[in-house]
Amino acid sequence: MATPPRVRAANVGGVMRAEGRTPFQRAVARAIERFGKLDCAIGNAGIWDYSLSLDAIPDERVDAAFDEMFHINVKGYLLLAKAALPSLAASGGSIIYTVSNAGFDPAGGGPLYTAAKHAVVGMSRTAAVDYARKGCLLYTSPSPRDRTRSRMPSSA
Numbered sequence: 424m425a426t427p428p429r430v431r432a433a434n435v436g437g438v439m440r441a442e443g444r445t446p447f448q449r450a451v452a453r454a455i456e457r458f459g460k461l462d463c464a465i466g467n468a469g470i471w472d473y474s475l476s477l478d479a480i481p482d483e484r485v486d487a488a489f490d491e492m493f494h495i496n497v498k499g500y501l502l503l504a505k506a507a508l509p510s511l512a513a514s515g516g517s518i519i520y521t522v523s524n525a526g527f528d529p530a531g532g533g534p535l536y537t538a539a540k541h542a543v544v545g546m547s548r549t550a551a552v553d554y555a556r557k558g559c560l561l562y563t564s565p566s567p568r569d570r571t572r573s574r575m576p577s578s579a
Contacts, residue, residue, distance in 0.1 A: 430568065444506055447506035451510055460510070461507060461514055462511075462514055463516050465519045466490060466499065466504075466518065466519070467520075468496070468499045469496045469521075470492065470495050472492065472532055472533040480535075492536060500546065503545060504518060504550055508559060511554075511559045514534045518561050518565075520564070524538055526543060526544040527544065527565075540543045547561050
């Protein structure tokens with residue numbers, strides 16, 4: 424039986440705020456310094472709106488709620504892609520975005536959360552077309568075919 428290849432991985436970025444490209448660029452540079460190349464980047468961040476309906480958001484909070492939701496749930500993924508995709512294209516690597524079922528199903532959250540997750544799916548599909556020609560693959564997880572359901576504990 425063949426010995427499986429050794430997996431070399433590290434969380435070189437840690438928890439990052441979507442505050443400009445520099446933290447993401449540093450994380451990519453650290454991975455390349457440590458491993459010689461970047462084979463995979465995983466975007467996994469988000470906040471949820473507890474399925475808050477649009478009419479339940481006070482008028483004076485709509486702008487702030489929108490900005491916070493899209494800043495965390497969309498911009499972080501965009502900044503990761505911007506920093507990682509050139510190196511991933513060079514290595515033939517992949518980027519994976521965790522999205523949640525709300526990216527494919529409107530029953531996954533309130534309108535702000537669902538819209539943000541749909542934005543990530545759209546961004547991923549667009550970048551996948553752009554970078555496929557360069558040998559880089561982009562995935563979303565769950566895929567549109569996955570129909571697993573997260574739920575609150577029954578004791579909640």
